[in-house]
Amino acid sequence: xxxxxxxxxTRQVREFRPARGGTASLYVCGATVQGIPHIGHVRGALNYxxxxxxxxxxxxxxxxxxxxxxxxxxxxTKAADAGRPWWxxxxxxxxxxxxxxxxxxxxxxxxxxxxxxxxTQMIELIQRLIDSGHAYAAGGDVYFSVATFGDYGALSGQRxxxxxxxxxxxxxxRDHRDxxxxxASKAGEPSWPTPWGPGRPGWHxxxxxxxxxxxxxxxxxxxxxxxxxFPHHENERAQSLAAGDGFARYWLHNAWVTMSGEKMSKSLGxxxxxxxxxxxxxxxxxRAYLIQPHYRSTIEYSDEALSESAQxxxxxxxxxxxMRGTVxxxxxxxxxxxxxxxxxxxxxxxxxxxxLHNTVRDGNAALDAADRDKARELAETVRAxxxxxxxxxxxxxxxxxxxxxTEALTAxxxxxxxxxxxxxxxxxxxxxxxxxxxxxxxxxxxEDTPDGPLWTVRD
Numbered sequence: 001x002x003x004x005x006x007x008x009x010t011r012q013v014r015e016f017r018p019a020r021g022g023t024a025s026l027y028v029c030g031a032t033v034q035g036i037p038h039i040g041h042v043r044g045a046l047n048y049x050x051x052x053x054x055x056x057x058x059x060x061x062x063x064x065x066x067x068x069x070x071x072x073x074x075x076x077t078k079a080a081d082a083g084r085p086w087w088x089x090x091x092x093x094x095x096x097x098x099x100x101x102x103x104x105x106x107x108x109x110x111x112x113x114x115x116x117x118x119x120t121q122m123i124e125l126i127q128r129l130i131d132s133g134h135a136y137a138a139g140g141d142v143y144f145s146v147a148t149f150g151d152y153g154a155l156s157g158q159r160x161x162x163x164x165x166x167x168x169x170x171x172x173x174r175d176h177r178d179x180x181x182x183x184a185s186k187a188g189e190p191s192w193p194t195p196w197g198p199g200r201p202g203w204h205x206x207x208x209x210x211x212x213x214x215x216x217x218x219x220x221x222x223x224x225x226x227x228x229x230f231p232h233h234e235n236e237r238a239q240s241l242a243a244g245d246g247f248a249r250y251w252l253h254n255a256w257v258t259m260s261g262e263k264m265s266k267s268l269g270x271x272x273x274x275x276x277x278x279x280x281x282x283x284x285x286x287r288a289y290l291i292q293p294h295y296r297s298t299i300e301y302s303d304e305a306l307s308e309s310a311q312x313x314x315x316x317x318x319x320x321x322x323m324r325g326t327v328x329x330x331x332x333x334x335x336x337x338x339x340x341x342x343x344x345x346x347x348x349x350x351x352x353x354x355x356l357h358n359t360v361r362d363g364n365a366a367l368d369a370a371d372r373d374k375a376r377e378l379a380e381t382v383r384a385x386x387x388x389x390x391x392x393x394x395x396x397x398x399x400x401x402x403x404x405x406t407e408a409l410t411a412x413x414x415x416x417x418x419x420x421x422x423x424x425x426x427x428x429x430x431x432x433x434x435x436x437x438x439x440x441x442x443x444x445x446x447e448d449t450p451d452g453p454l455w456t457v458r459d
Contacts, residue, residue, distance in 0.1 A: 003344045008251040009155050013346055018220050024055045025063045027211040029224035032069040033093040034078050037100045037274050040257040047254045047295040048223050049106045054343050057388050065214045066109040068094055071116050100274040103283045105390045113210045119192045121209040122201045126181050134242040138172025140184025140197035146177040149238045156230035165231055179235050181205045204235035218246030226253040254295045284398045285310040288391050292353045317393040319360045323379040325414050333380030356385045417453050
């Protein structure tokens with residue numbers, strides 16, 4: 001089965017066919033760097049990282065562009081409130097986002113363009129729209145004329161007569177449905193020179209200019225959060241097509257992370273920041289939690305759900321470490337057909353994780369039965385799957401993050417658990433209980449599960 005993805009524009013699951021054979025091109029709306037990232041921010045980045053990894057695994061070269069919005073009303077307001085330069089505020093929080101992406105195992109993008117670095121391309125795009133009659137200047141502002149684009153609303157399903165852009169009705173704006181391409185300069189704000197006067201870009205304009213600058217006038221996939229469908233992506237699509245670009249061939253949107261049924265956002269105050277989370281869970285555990293649900297399904301965050309997911313990941317980890325302690329180094333095999341079929345079906349990570357956990361269960365059973373050849377084969381299959389998902393505990397990235405102390409503790413505990421398994425197999429239950437008591441006294445909780453013993457360090 002070839003990869004199929006749900007395209008928001010057609011509201012259908014479509015077979016993915018790259019515009020240029022052998023290469024897939026993706027543009028993902030990145031962060032507006034106004035504050036510290038929370039798990040709602042990084043969920044989308046992780047979803048598209050898994051998609052990218054699966055495309056690479058499927059034999060494609062991938063051009064992956066994730067932008068940085070470093071000029072925006074919110075950035076200017078928050079920087080002013082803090083008494084700091086807007087550019088310093090943006091740069092500080094851009095680094096925080098990059099640190100979060102790296103900590104959670106996202107592959108670096110092919111390019112990470114900043115909006116402020118592409119003013120020339122934005123001005124050129126505005127001029128094309130004015131020349132074709134789709135935009136007009138008024139008092140230093142420039143607006144896109146929605147009425148001139150007959151396909152407006154096709155992405156989001158909005159009826160043109162019902163459109164509300166959420167913008168102030170400024171003098172010179174011909175229609176309340178029109179949206180801003182360029183904002184005239186205001187005192188105390190940064191500005192750039194243009195044929196229409198000094199000012200700064202509108203949010204929607206930025207992504208159209210950056211996407212085509214790096215990926216060409218037509219590219220494969222445009223991704224982002226579901227909250228961006230309208231007005232951001234609707235307006236991107238309208239201005240790009242109106243200018244004569246083919247733009248995105250597929251539109252993908254990931255769902256929110258919610259708390260108490262509401263989208264996680266700073267304005268609502270219901271956020272869980274990445275630095276805060278990484279003081280409580282390892283990055284790989286947080287990554288596994290955020291990628292396991294389907295990317296189009298809302299995640300209702302709770303500590304209990306994250307803890308349960310982390311325990312599930314530790315079962316995978318402990319199987320592979322148990323295997324390495326038994327047979328030595330483990331290679332990376334091939335993914336099973338069921339796993340591939342799950343990801344080919346609109347990136348079905350819940351089904352892919354189910355295949356992964358079933359394989360771990362079979363691997364532990366093979367180890368318990370002393371069938372080392374079967375266990376090794378299954379362990380190599382597990383490594384193939386976790387490599388695609390970016391959560392391989394034996395990979396250099398996560399092994400380095402674990403550190404030597406964690407590696408040493410794992411080796412010691414696994415050795416004791418191996419002795420305990422042998423004692424139980426020999427029906428020496430007193431010895432088995434004594435080993436468990438020693439672990440408990442050392443702060444190690446052991447839970448016997450159908451997949452073998454699961455241990456954790458008690459808080």
